[in-house]
Amino acid sequence: MPSQQDDDGTEIGKKLADERGLRIRFSMQTSQAVDIIKGGDKVNSLLETVSTVVNYRIAPHDSLDIVKSKVARLLEPIARKHNVKVEYFGRESGAERRDEGSDNQAATSPFGTLYPNSLNDLSPSPIAPTDIQNPVWHIFSGTIRQVFQDTKRLEGKKVIPVGVIMQGNTDTIQYWDMTKNIYRFSPVREGTRFGTHVIDERIDMTAHLEGMRFYYGEFWTFRSSRVL
Structure with a gap:
């Protein structure tokens, strides 16, 4: 071996x-x-x-x-x-x-x-904190749990948000100097989004409403907190 x-x-x-x-x-x-x-x-x-x-x-x-x-x-x-x-x-x-x-x-x-050359050089994104001691992650992940544990599909189950690596690169470089708390997140459950990046891209209406609940709860939670 x-x-x-x-x-x-x-x-x-x-x-x-x-x-x-x-x-x-x-x-x-x-x-x-x-x-x-x-x-x-x-x-x-x-x-x-x-x-x-x-x-x-x-x-x-x-x-x-x-x-x-x-x-x-x-x-x-x-x-x-x-x-x-x-x-x-x-x-x-x-x-x-x-x-x-x-x-x-x-x-x-x-x-x-x-002539090997490089275009649009971009270093890997900084890793955002995902520990419970970080107040931003605490509020962010808490809202995710609150919203999705209240859905019919996940009723009675525990939702545990975790950080993962995302292969797709977005425009978060514009915020690197502003904050370390950068999270790429889409409030959509697995199996409710269809045809990503194609002509007939769509989302399940129930999942769309869940996303609206998440954003509403996220805005109000951060607004009432002393983190920002």
Whole structure:
């Protein structure tokens, strides 16, 4: 059996992420998606340039620098194999292939250049506090419990709000300097929202009314508290 211990937890983290499946895996690790590839403009002409856009959603334990370094390590051997020069984020790399038949091992002229660059750099969001000692979370989670424990479907059951990681990124960066208490929350029970981001997106009317109750209760609770 392989060892379950390593210096930085990397191997254990990989094993856990793989076992959880795709629905959970990318809430535990940085994701990579090649979303856009553009090349030539007609069928009887070889393309002069190719561009690719890759989307990364960076896990809280990673950083922009870690992702950029990983990209550089992956591209380096490919560039050497195909005799392509690489300029990583504005910095030139000596990835040209060496001519093994030459006595002086001079670098042959590269066949082209890769220009990895980053657009819209955004570090992972700060982790908002979800402990009961935090007064904002105390009120916020308390309202969730009060509203949803009073629904017919959850009557007699205990609702326990917990913090989770959300893969989708919103505009919360605009509030990072204002407060640490940033919670992305939609007051919709599982199975009551349909067709997210499609033409026929809709929500169950009962769930819609529950959401109205939540917002009403949240506004009045914070208004009457001394937290804000």
